[in-house]
Amino acid sequence: MDKKKYLSKSFTSPLSRLCYNSETEKGGEEKQDYQVFDNTDEESLELRNSKVLKIKIKMDENKHEIEKKMIIEEGGKIYQLLENENENLTVKTLEQERQIQRIGSASERKDKEIEELKRKAQDNKRKFEQTKEELSDKIGYLEKQMQLSSQINTKQKEEIEKLKNQLVWVESELKKLKHEQKFQDCIVGQQLKDLKAEMQRQFEQQSCQTDKLMSQMTSLMTKNGAINMSQTQQSILLQRSMYRFQ
Secondary structure: OOOOOOOEOOOOOOEEEEEEEEEEEOOOOOOOEEEEOOOOOHHHHHHHHHHHHHHHHHHHHHHHHHHHHHEEEEEEEEHHHHHHHHHHHHHHHHHHHHHHHHHHHHHHHHHHHHHHHHHHHHHHHHHHHHHHHHHHHHHHHHHHHHHHHOOOOHHHHHHHHHHHHHHHHHHHHHHHHHHHHHHHHHHHHHHHHHHHHHHHHHHHHHHHHHHHHHHHHHHHHHHOOOOOOOOOHHHHHHHHHHHHHH
């Protein structure tokens, strides 16, 4: 029975092969033959290996370029979204500033109305106090005249009574005026508080939205290698995002 085995073994030279043949006879000794075959086309093999390596490098470069383009396109889309959001925020900021201006104008008008009410209240108070003083003097004079006169004039009594009634009415009106002035002051004070609270809320909302947008834009620029932008670019972005502070 004949058996043949072919074994490939690697030597120091990648272009050499060793073939091992063995034959075994019944009751005989095993014969071994060693044959070495050298590849004479070493330069051709190296050239093929070089071409394969170049093709692999080219494929890696193309893959890298495709990934780079995808990253740039994705970054551009995100940046455009942030730009659009920034423009929308700028429009909202302008609208909020106009709203704040309207609130400020309303506050100024309310301040003027308050000052006018205070002025009128002071004038009325001064007039009532003057009238009260005049009536008191007149009543005192008439009472003295009645004490000096032995005969009481009915007409004087009626006039005194009438003046007293007028005095009571003036005092009542003065109290009403003071109460009304106090009530108006409370209402106006609450309105001023509400206006100031609304203005503060508008400012805080603008600041929060602007800070959020600036954080997103800075993060995007860092991922795309644009963290070292020039001071001019930073100033332009800051002016567009923080327009309300101008």
